[in-house]
Amino acid sequence: MNLQNTTLLITGIDDFIGLRAAELAIAQGMKVRGLQSSSDRTIAQNLGVEVIVGSITDPKIAQKACQGVDIVLHTAQLTQEAGPIKEFREINVSGTINMAKAAKGAGVKTFLHLSSVMVYGFDYPNNITESDRLSGDNNPYCQSKIEAEAELLPLNSPPDFGVIVIRAGDVYGPGCIPWIVRPLLMMRQKLFAYANDGKGVINHLYIDNLIDAMFLAIQKEAYGEVFNITDGQETSWKEYFMRLAATEGLQAPMSVAKDEIKLFLKIRSQGQKLFRKKADILPESVDFMTRPYAYSITKAQTLLDYKPKIDLEEGLRKTSAWVQKTDIQQLVK
Template sequence: MNLQDKTILITGIDEFIGSRAAELAIAQGMKVRGLQTSNTKDQKLQNLGVEIIVGNINDNKIAQTACQGVDIILHTAQLAEEAGDIKRFREINVNGTLNIAQAAKQAGVKTFIHLSTVLVYGFNYAENITETGIVSGDNNPYCQTKIEAETEILKLNSAPDFGVIIIRAGDVYGPGSIPWIVRPVLMMRQKLFAYANDGKGVMNHLYVDNLVDAIFLAIEKEAYGEIFNVTDGEKTSWKEYFIHLAAMEGLPAPMSLPKEEMKLFLKVRHQGQKLFRKKADILPESVDFMSRPHAYSIAKVTDLLNYQPKIDLEEGMKRTHQWLQKTDLQKLMK
C-alpha cells in the first residue's frame, strides 16, 4: 500500500506515541485525523493540518464518526498503568479497542494497526522469545487485558477487506515518554530513583521514531493477520540504560536495591500518598516492569518487513535530552 494521500485515524493522538505518529504521518504525505479524550487540542498538530475529534473510544457514535472516510487506523489509545482494577483496564483496553475496530470494519477501513506490547509475555519469559511464544498475564491487569485485546482483534481480521496487524512494542522512549524518561528523570532529580537487583536483565528500548517506521512498513507491506515484536534490537541492561539517562541529565548514577526491598519501599510510599490524597507517582508493581530478564526476538519484523532501527540509543538519548532541556516535566505528570 502506498501511504501517500491515505487518510489515517490515530486514536490516543494526544499521547506520546500517537502525537509523534501523527507528525511522521504528515511527513509521509498522509492525511491525519486524531481521536482523543482530552478537551485540550494540540495546537502544533492542528497547525500541521491534523483534524482532531474529542471523544471516547467506548462511545459507539464517536467511533463511527471518527472512522468515516478513513483508509488506515492506528490504535494507540490504552490504559497503560502498572496496576489497578482489571475492570477499568478491560473497559478501555479490550472493550474500547473492540468498539473502534468494529466501527472501522463497518466503515470500510482497510487496515487496522493495533499497538500492543511485549508485556503480553509477562515478566518471566524465554530468552529471545518470538511471536509464537507463550503469553502470560502474570496476574497483572495491563498484561492480561492487552492479551485479551489481541485475541478479540484478530477475530475481526478478514483481509483484504479488513486487515488487522498487531505490533508488540518494546519499551518505547523518546521525547514525552512518561515511564522511561519523564518519571525516572523526575525521581532522579529528587534522589529517589533506584533500579532493582543491580540492574540485571534487558531494557528492550524502542525509540519512538523506530516504532513508527515499523508501523509504516507493516502498512506498506499489508502484513495482515501478523504479529510483530518491535524493539531497537540492542541488548542494553537496565543498569546501563538508567545510568545513561542520569549522565545525560548531569545527575548522579542511581543506586541499586534488592527487588523485594524496593517493592516494600514503594508500597509504603504509595500508602503515604494515599493518606494525603496525592496521586501515586510510581507503584510497587513498576519494579516488575523494570526488571524483566531477557531480550525479545525481532527476527520476524526484520525478515518480513525489512525493519532496521535507524536511531540507536546514543542518538535517541541526544534527541530526548534536547527535548528535556526545554520542557517542564512536572506539568506532564499532572
C-alpha cells in the same frame, strides 16, 4: 499500500506515541485525523490534524471517527502498572474492539493495533518469539493486552479489512513518562534506584523506530500478522539508567534489592494517597523494570525488512534536547 494521500485515523493522538505518529504521517503526505479523550485539541490541531474528542468505547464516536478513513492506527490504551482489571478491560479490550468494528463497518482497509511485549508477562525465555506462550502473570495491563489481541485478530478479513498487531517494546523518547520523565524526576530528588544490580534487559524502542515499523507493516499489508518491535539492542537496566542519569549530569543511581524498592514505593504511594495525591509511581512498576531477557525481532526484520535507524545513544541525545526545553514536572501532575 502506498501511504501518500491516504487518510489516517490515530486514536490516542494526545499521547506521545500518537502525536509523534501524526507528525511523521503528515511528513509522508498522509492526511491525519485524531481521536482523543482530552478536550485540549491545540497541539494536534497545530500540526494540521482534524481532532475529534470522545471515548474509544463510545460506538457513535468510533463510527464518526472512522468515516472516510483508509487506515486506523490504534494507539489509545490504559498503560498503568496496576489497578482494577475492569478498568483495563473497558479501555484496552472493549475500546479496541469497538474501534475495530466501527472501522470494519466504515470500509477502513487497515487496522493496526499497538499491543505490547508485556503479553509475555515477566518471566519468559530469552529471545521469545511471536508464536511463544503468552502470560498475564496476574497483571491487569498484561492480561488486558492479551485479551485485546485474542478478540481483535479474528476480525481480520483481507482484502476488505486487514488487522496488524505490533507488540512494542519499552518505548522511549520525547514525551515518554515511564522510561524518561518519571526516572529523571526521581533521580533529581535522589530517590531513584534500580533493582538487583540492574540485571536483565530493557528492550528499549525509540519512538521513531516504532512508527517506522508501523508504517512498514501497513505498506507491506502484513495482515493477520503479529510483530515484536524493539531497537534490537540488548541493554542492561543498569546501563540504561546510568546513561539516562548522565544526560542530565545527575548522580548515578544505586542498586537496591527488588523487595526493598517495592516496600519503599508501597509506603510512598500510601503516603501520597493520604494527602489525596495520585501515586506518581506504583510498587508494581518494579516488575516492569526487572524483566530478564530480550524479545526476538527476527520476524519483523525478515518480513518487513525492519531496521532500527536510531540507536540508544542518538535516542537519548534527542530526548535530552527535549528535556532541556521542557518542564517535565508539569507532565505528571
